[in-house]
Amino acid sequence: MRLDKQEQTFIAMKESFIGTLKPSEHLDQIRELTTDPKLQDEAGDLTLQSLPDIVRERYPNIPKAILDDFTSQIEELDRVADCFHHGKRNKASLMKLRYRKVKATETPYIGFLLPKEPAQPRKAKVASFSSCEDKTCQFTVKNVDDLDKDVILLVHRAARLSTPVIHSSPIVDPKALSTKRLPERAYLLELDLQKVGEYFSKPEIYMQLSYYNGDQLIREDTIEIPWAKEKGVNKGKTEIIIWVHADSVQLTLMENDWEIPFRLIGKILSKAVSMGLQLASASHPEIGHIQTALGDLRNRSVSEDTDFYDALDRMNADDLLDTVRLQRTNVHTYVPMKKGVVKMTLKHDYTPKTGIRNEL
DSSP states (O other), X not given: OOHHHHHHHHHHHHHHHHHHTOHHHHHHHXXXXXXXXXXXXXXXXXXXXXXXXXXXXXXXXXXXXXHHXXXXXXXXXXXXXXXXXXXXXXXXXXXXXXXXXXXXXXXXXXXXXXXXXXXXXXXXXXXXXXXXXXXXXXXXXXXXXXXXXXXXXXXXXXOOEEEEOOOSSOOXXXXXXXXXXXXXXXXXXXXXXXXXXXXXXXOOEEEEEEEXXXXXXXXXXXXEOTTOOSSEEEEEEEEEEEOTTOXXXXXXXXXXXXXXXXXXXXXXXXXXXXXXXXXXXXXXXXXXXXXXHHHHHTTTOSOOOHHHHHHHXXXXXXXXXXXXXXXXXXXXXXXXXXXXXXXXXXXXXXXOOOXXXXXX
16 A cells, blocks of 8 residues: 555544544643653653543543543554554554643644655644534644644654564574673663754654674664654663674664654665665675665665655655664774764663563
8 A cells, every 4th residue: 555545544543533632622631731741751742541541540520431432542543553653553652642842822732743745844734722623623734833832742652663584594692602791782871963854843763773693684673762852962761772692783873754654664774774785895884875775775676565665755865864883792882873973872781681572
């Protein structure tokens, strides 16, 4: 199915869910919940799955049937979101509400970002409480730079997407060959971004990881860094590297302004990294090699479904921020990536693991 058809289904579901929230009656409560730090996750967002329990606690007189229906609506929205972003149900993936400050107001807009279009400013589809009646809202499309007051956005938090790769020769456990204790995982604690985009949604940061055992590619992960929200130093904690059977990993960082499905971000970047490796004629491709490979993919050098190329058309070389290869036997806590526009602070963990299935 073409990507725009999948998008329309997702957009219609977002509109329907916002209507379910009844902004004409409950905007004050929605604003209160989305700005309460005690209810926010690490990215400063309010997860929809937490809402039924919050509502039940704060408003005990709401009938159970209404709460059950609300919970079902959240489940259906999560299902549609997973279909779009993952191509399958992923219980670790969540829809959320995010309060974006533009100009302080008691009556913020409520809506969602639209997919970016080439050579066009980023747009949002928003409704005012006065444009909603019962469970139906009339939405208006606005350039995000033209928004004249705060907005509550319906957003998606992607879960880690991990793809094993079929390999041709036996995998040798790096721990069996090493004379030193090797880390089992690494957490990203700090991300210093010297370059980000200029859009209202800035930045939406994703990391693609290609794991190797010797020269063999063995697994590919794609993860979101939800707390990296501004240019400069961002602090948080995300498990980023899972060293199961791997002795090195290529990390490639990108910014996504284009509402590209999460599954396709990973697929496109993994192919670009693989082609960049061939272009480099070495074990460590530079970001320029991966950017060139991104352009080569547009020449239909691989056979993929239509939605792959639809997503590829939305991804620019400028979206790729930087890349670096890390060796498991030579780990650093402070890692400047190749171009120097991104610096990472890692915390390595040596706790034994029970296997990839338990981690992912």
